[in-house]
Every structure is written in structure tokens, then in C-alpha cells.
Amino acid sequence: MNARSPLASAAQSAVLLLFFGMIVFPIVWMVLTAFKLPRDVHSLSLNFSPTVKNFGIVFEAPWNIGLRIVNSVVVAFFTLAIAIPAAILSAYSFSRFEFAFKRGLFFLMLATQFIPAVVIILPFYLMFRDLGLLDSRTGLVIVNLAIVTPFAVWMLKGYFDAVPVECDEAALIDGASRMAIIWRVIVPMALPGVIVASVFCFILTWNEFIFALILTRDKAVTLQVGLVSFRTERGDLWELMAAAGVFITVPAFIAAVAIQKHFEAGLTGGAVK
Amino acid sequence: MHDRFTRYLLLVPALVIVLGTTLWPLVSAVTTSFRNWRLKRSPVPQGWVGFDNYVFGFEEPEFWNALKVTVVFVTLDVLIAVAVSLGLALLLRRAGVLQSLTRAVLILPFAMSPALIGVSFRFMFNGEYGVLAKGIGWLIPPLADVIWLASPGYAMAALILSDVWHWFPYLTLIFLGGLAAVPVETEEAALIDGATPWQTVLLVVLPQIKGVIAVALILKTIFALKMFDSVQTLTGAGPGITTQTLAHYVYTIGFVHYDMGHASALAVVLTALLVGIGMFYTRLVMPPKAVAR
Numbered sequence: 386m387n388a389r390s391p392l393a394s395a396a397q398s399a400v401l402l403l404f405f406g407m408i409v410f411p412i413v414w415m416v417l418t419a420f421k422l423p424r425d426v427h428s429l430s431l432n433f434s435p436t437v438k439n440f441g442i443v444f445e446a447p448w449n450i451g452l453r454i455v456n457s458v459v460v461a462f463f464t465l466a467i468a469i470p471a472a473i474l475s476a477y478s479f480s481r482f483e484f485a486f487k488r489g490l491f492f493l494m495l496a497t498q499f500i501p502a503v504v505i506i507l508p509f510y511l512m513f514r515d516l517g518l519l520d521s522r523t524g525l526v527i528v529n530l531a532i533v534t535p536f537a538v539w540m541l542k543g544y545f546d547a548v549p550v551e552c553d554e555a556a557l558i559d560g561a562s563r564m565a566i567i568w569r570v571i572v573p574m575a576l577p578g579v580i581v582a583s584v585f586c587f588i589l590t591w592n593e594f595i596f597a598l599i600l601t602r603d604k605a606v607t608l609q610v611g612l613v614s615f616r617t618e619r620g621d622l623w624e625l626m627a628a629a630g631v632f633i634t635v636p637a638f639i640a641a642v643a644i645q646k647h648f649e650a651g652l653t654g655g656a657v658k
Numbered sequence: 659m660h661d662r663f664t665r666y667l668l669l670v671p672a673l674v675i676v677l678g679t680t681l682w683p684l685v686s687a688v689t690t691s692f693r694n695w696r697l698k699r700s701p702v703p704q705g706w707v708g709f710d711n712y713v714f715g716f717e718e719p720e721f722w723n724a725l726k727v728t729v730v731f732v733t734l735d736v737l738i739a740v741a742v743s744l745g746l747a748l749l750l751r752r753a754g755v756l757q758s759l760t761r762a763v764l765i766l767p768f769a770m771s772p773a774l775i776g777v778s779f780r781f782m783f784n785g786e787y788g789v790l791a792k793g794i795g796w797l798i799p800p801l802a803d804v805i806w807l808a809s810p811g812y813a814m815a816a817l818i819l820s821d822v823w824h825w826f827p828y829l830t831l832i833f834l835g836g837l838a839a840v841p842v843e844t845e846e847a848a849l850i851d852g853a854t855p856w857q858t859v860l861l862v863v864l865p866q867i868k869g870v871i872a873v874a875l876i877l878k879t880i881f882a883l884k885m886f887d888s889v890q891t892l893t894g895a896g897p898g899i900t901t902q903t904l905a906h907y908v909y910t911i912g913f914v915h916y917d918m919g920h921a922s923a924l925a926v927v928l929t930a931l932l933v934g935i936g937m938f939y940t941r942l943v944m945p946p947k948a949v950a951r
Contacts, residue, residue, distance in 0.1 A: 397749060401756040404746055408763050408827055412770070414789055415778050427787040468675070475672035482665035490669070492940060497680035499936030501884045503908045504925040505679065507918065508686035531679035538672055563664050592771035594887040599913050609773045612891065623781050630774050641769035645762075 412634070418627035426623050439628035450629055453611040460522050460607060461590045464529040468537055469583055476541035477567050481553065491542075494535045502595045505531050510599055520602045528596045533586040540585065544578025545571060577647050584644045588637050608633045684929065690922035697916035711923035721924070723899055724907035727814075731903060732882040735818050740874055743826040747833030748859060761834075764827040772824060776891030779820040783807055783892075810900035813893045817901050820888055825881070829874050836870030837863070869942075876939040883932055904928050 418426060419440070425433035443450040478484075479491055509528050510519070518524035548571055556566045572579055597607040606614075608629065615626040691711050694704040715721055750757050767775075782790040785805035795802030806812045840863055848858045864871070886905040889895055895902035895910070902910070908928060912921030 398756055401749055401760055404749075405756070405760045405763065407823070408760070408767060411775075411778055411782065411823065412766060414782065415774075418781070429787070429789055429792060471671035471675055474668040475670075478665050478668035482661070484665050490673070493681075494672075494676055495940050496933060496936060497676055499880060499932040499939075500680050500684055500929050501886075501905055501908075501925070501932055503886065503905050503912070504687055504929050505683045507690070507912055507922055507925055508683040510913075511690075511918065528679065530675050531683075534672055534675045534679070563661065563668070567668075588769055592769075592773070594771065594773040594890075595909070598890070599909075609771055612773055612777050621781070626777055626781070630778065633771055633774050634769075637769040637771070638766060641765045645765050 415627045415630050415634075418624055419631050421624050421627075423622075423624055439624045440631070443625050443628050443632075448611070448614065448625065448629075450608070450611060450632060453606055453608045453629075454632060456522055456525075456601075456605055457591060457608045460525045460529060460605075461587055463522075463526045464533055464590045465583060465586055467526070468530055468533040468586060469579070472534055472537035472541050472582070473567065473572060473579070476538050476545055477571060479538070479542045480545035481550070494538050497531070497535050498539075502532070506596055506599050513600060519600060520605045521600075522605050524600050525593075525597060525605060525607070528600070529590050529593055532589055532593065536589065537582050537586050540582040541575075541578065544575040544582070547578070548574045581644045581647045584640045587640055591633075591637055687922040687925050687929075690918055691926050693919050695918040697918055703918075707919065711919045712927075715920055715923045715927070720899060720902075720907060724902050724904045727900070727902055728883065728885075728904045731814065731818065731885065731901075732879060735821050735882045735885075736875060736878045738818065739822045739825045739829060739878055740871070742822065743829035743874070744833055744864075744871065746826070746830045747837055748863070750830065750834060751837055764831050766827070767824050768828040768831075770824070772887035773891045775820055775824050776888030779816060779823075779888070780807065780892050783816045807893055808897050810897060813897060813901050817889065817893055820892055821882070821885065824888075825878060829878065832874050833867070833870060836867040840866045872942055873939070876935065876942065880932060880936060880939065883928075883935070904931075 417431070420435040420437065421433055422436050422438070442448070479487065505528060509524070513519045513521075513524045518527075552570050552574060553566050556570050561569070592609065593607075594609045597605075597610045598613070601607065601610060612626055612629055612633075615622045615629065690703065692706055692708060694707045694710070696704075746760075750761055779790070782788045783806040785791060785808065788806070791804070791806050795804070804812050806816050844862055844866065845858055848862045849855070853861070884905055885903045886909065889901060889903050889906045890909075893901040895906050899907075904924070905928065908921055908924045911917050911924060915921075
């Protein structure tokens with residue numbers, strides 16, 4: 386577009402600036418709070434003497450955020466380590482082969498995503514209670530697979546579709562097995578897509594709340610559920626919540642920013658087609 | 659050729675996971691929904707009660723309250739989030755410093771955990787010292803004395819605001835992707851023909867991305883219907899139960915009252931609702947041809 390009045394473009398800049406501020410403000414405010422002493426937490430002034438003490442306190446009893454971090458990392462790692470390879474195999478099959486009920490099966494995979502978490506957790510809670518898997522990281526990995534796997538299959542199929550079938554055929558002629566084709570040809574060629582899908586699944590698992598809230602009590606509590614414990618009879622310990630929030634946010638932000646370039650293409654590619 | 663079996667073998671791991679972690683729980687929830695099973699009284703399921711859990715469930719005023727809260731929340735939340743993100747995406751099409759700065763932070767709220775967002779907004783909406791409560795009071799003086807999370811309407815507003823904040827940047831990214839596919843020529847032609855910029859956007863640009871808008875509306879609706887995390891950490895469904903969504907209601911019946919039969923019946927109803935909307939979504943996104951590559 387051309388010939389805009391300076392007034393209109395100034396108004397536009399103002400609106401953009403407002404949007405930018407709206408997006409970053411809650412994050413900035415949380416980070417600032419994490420550096421505040423308890424006496425400064427209730428003040429809106431930016432003139433406070435910053436402290437890093439909160440980041441240490443959250444590692445002490447009763448908060449034990451070190452253990453929560455380990456739990457969150459272990460659960461996310463094993464969830465991805467199981468879900469992504471399984472999703473790669475079936476995404477390849479969906480992408481390359483014709484078979485009976487293909488459309489129905491793919492539809493089923495997607496449909497499972499619409500089942501609310503609270504429905505999935507009811508039977509698992511009862512089962513884990515019988516198996517002694519309540520408050521265990523194993524239990525969390527199992528239920529997290531439910532939210533991550535169908536999503537990964539769906540995203541990966543889109544990326545595999547973009548790899549020309551000729552690549553498979555060339556490798557087949559050279560005598561490669563399907564497994565070799567998947568791992569040595571398709572995955573390397575669609576690697577950005579595999580990374581984007583993995584990062585998405587990581588963010589989903591890392592930020593998962595309701596499963597951990599219901600299934601864990603003490604040993605297996607994750608970072609997300611750990612947040613709830615800062616609500617004490619002494620009131621809300623906002624500066625500690627904010628410090629824990631920083632630990633929650635940093636890995637997810639790093640992962641998200643790392644795939645930012647591929648992000649738009651990735652999601653909309655799947656959604657718009 | 660051995661590929662005949664390979665294609666099925668490759669599906670096995672993911673299918674086992676999906677069947678075991680989503681369809682089995684669903685079937686199990688349906689079964690439990692026909693039984694009397696209060697965990698506080700008995701560790702094992704009691705007798706079959708037919709549709710009692712459903713009938714009883716529909717008689718509870720709390721159910722209708724949760725349904726009403728969900729409808730209000732979903733409607734306002736989806737409309738505001740989609741409208742705001744569509745507007746922002748239109749502003750972000752042009753190149754510029756402010757544009758690229760804003761584009762760069764769009765992904766951040768999406769990566770943030772809903773539970774943490776709830777906690778942060780509870781802090782910022784605190785009646786005494788919340789920075790948002792104070793800021794809004796300063797901008798709009800009549801709202802200066804509002805205790806946000808203690809008044810039903812305002813608690814709902816805070817919940818919607820927090821969820822819009824979580825989602826609108828992500829939806830903006832989706833719209834930017836859609837807008838990138840709109841040929842500039844169509845817009846230029848409209849302007850040359852004498853259309854105003856508003857007319858151009860409304861009558862030329864938006865109709866070309868109506869598919870993307872539909873996808874965004876339905877996707878957001880599904881996520882809004884599932885809303886639990888920040889209900890729990892921001893308002894705690896309160897004051898009272900005035901911000902209790904259906905998902906939170908099922909949670910309360912199941913894991914506060916431990917009435918498994920009743921909770922399962924409610925869960926089945928919620929699932930039916932979501933799968934219905936979800937199937938509509940899938941048809942829209944995935945016309946029959948798309949799968950058969």
C-alpha cells in the first residue's frame with residue numbers, strides 16, 4: 386500500500402508498540418519479581434534493590450525445586466524418546482503407503498486430540514493406584530504420551546510428504562531396507578521438521594499441568610505443580626513463584642526461539658492445506 | 659513384496675500408544691459412567707446403575723453453572739482472541755522495525771505454561787498491589803476500586819484476558835502464514851479501482867483467508883473448551899464457582915469429591931462435545947483428498 390498519511394502511520398506505530406508492550410509486559414514483570422526482596426514485591430516501583438537470593442531459596446526445603454527440575458526433565462526426555470521414534474515410523478507409513486482404513490486411522494489419530502485431559506486421567510488414576518504408579522515419573526510419561534504422540538504423527542506426516550518419493554526409490558534400488566530409508570534418508574532430509582515437531586512436543590510435555598497435579602504428591606512433582614506449593618498459609622510467596630517461573634520459562638523459550646524461523650511454515654503448513 | 663507388511667508394522671508402535679493412552683481411557687470412562695463408584699467409600703467399583711450418573715449429573719445445578727460458564731468463556735475468549743490476532747496480523751504484514759520486533763516476540767506467550775500464566779495473572783490482578791489491577795484503575799478510573807478476582811464478572815474478565823494473552827500471538831502467527839499466501843496484486847487492483855483501505859481489507863483480503871480464519875476459530879474453540887490449568891491457578895474456579903468451566907467441574911467431582919461414576923459420566927458428555935467440534939474441524943482442515951496422497 387502507498388500514500389499513507391503520517392497521522393495514520395503514527396497511529397499504526399502506536400498500536401504496534403502497544404501490542405509489543407502487551408506481549409512482553411507479563412513476562413518482564415515476572416522476571417523483575419523474581420529479583421525482588423519480599424518487602425519490594427508489593428510495590429509497583431521499579432526502584433528496588435535487586436537480589437538473586439530467591440533463585441537459591443527455591444532450591445531449599447520445603448520447595449526443593451532441584452528435584453522438581455529433575456522430574457520435569459526426566460519426564461519430558463522419556464516422553465519424547467518414546468513418542469518421536471514411534472511417530473516417525475507411523476508418519477512415514479501414512480506418508481508413503483496406501484492401505485485399508487488409512488483415512489480412518491489417520492482421522493482416529495487426530496480425533497484423540499480432542500479428548501480432554503481430564504477424561505484420560507480418570508481411568509489412569511484408578512489403574513496407577515492399583516499398580517502403585519501414583520506419584521511416579523513412569524506414570525507421568527505414560528499419560529504424557531497421550532497428548533504428544535498423535536500430534537507428532539500429524540506434524541511429521543506433513544514434513545515427510547514434502548520429501549520427494551524419488552529419494553525412497555533411489556535408495557530402494559541401491560538395496561536399502563525401509564528402516565534404513567527412514568533413518569538414513571527421510572529423517573535427515575526432513576530434519577528441520579523433525580526438530581520442530583520435537584520442540585512442539587517438548588513444550589507440550591514441559592508445560593503439562595493437570596496430569597501431574599492429579600498423579601503426583603511428593604516424589605514425582607514437576608515444576609508446574611511445584612508452583613502451587615508457593616501458596617502457603619503465610620500467603621502467596623510471589624517472589625519465589627516468579628523465581629520458579631523463570632526456571633519453567635527459560636527452557637521453553639530457548640526451544641521456541643530456536644525453531645522460530647520454521648515455526649510459521651510448520652504449523653500453518655499443516656493447518657492451511 | 660515385503661512392503662505389504664512393513665506398512666502395517668510401522669504403524670504398530672504409535673497405534674499401540676494412541677489406543678492405549680487415549681481410546682482405552684475413553685472406553686473405560688464410558689464403562690465407569692454406568693457404575694456407582696465413590697472412592698471415598700469403596701476402593702472397587704460398586705453396582706451398575708444404568709444412566710443414573712447421567713440423569714443425576716444433569717439435575718445438578720453445578721453442571722448447568724459450569725456449562726453456562728464454559729459457553730460464556732468460550733464465546734468471548736474465542737471472539738476476542740481471533741479478532742485481536744487478525745487485526746495484529748494485518749498490521750504486521752508490512753516490513754518495519756516495529757513489525758519485526760513484534761513478530762520476534764509472538765512465540766513467547768505460546769511457549770509459556772498455562773499454569774504459570776494463571777499464577778502470574780493472579781499476582782497482577784491482586785486487588786491491593788496487582789500491577790494490572792492498578793494500571794487498569796489508573797487508565798479507567800471507575801475500575802480503580804474493583805477487587806478483580808473477588809467479583810464474579812471481573813474474575814471472568816481476568817480469566818479471559820489471561821487466556822487471550824496466551825493465545826493471540828500464536829493465532830497471529832497462523833494468520834500471518836495465511837496472509838502471506840494472498841497475492842499483493844489483488845489488493846493493489848482494489849486500491850487502484852478506488853476502494854478505501856478498509857474496504858480492501860474487508861472485501862478483498864479477508865475473504866481470501868476465510869479458510870484460515872475458520873481453522874483458527876475452531877482450533878481456539880477446542881482449546882477454550884478444554885480450559886483447566888489457568889482456571890485452577892488464576893481464579894480457582896471462584897469466587898464461589900462463578901468461573902468453573904466444565905473441565906474444572908469434572909476435575910472437582912473426580913478428584914475433590916472422588917465420585918468416579920459421576921465424574922466419568924460428565925467426562926463422556928464433555929468428550930462428545932469436543933469430538934463433535936473436533937470432527938467438524940478435521941473435515942475442514944483435511945478434505946478427503948488430502949490424506950490419500
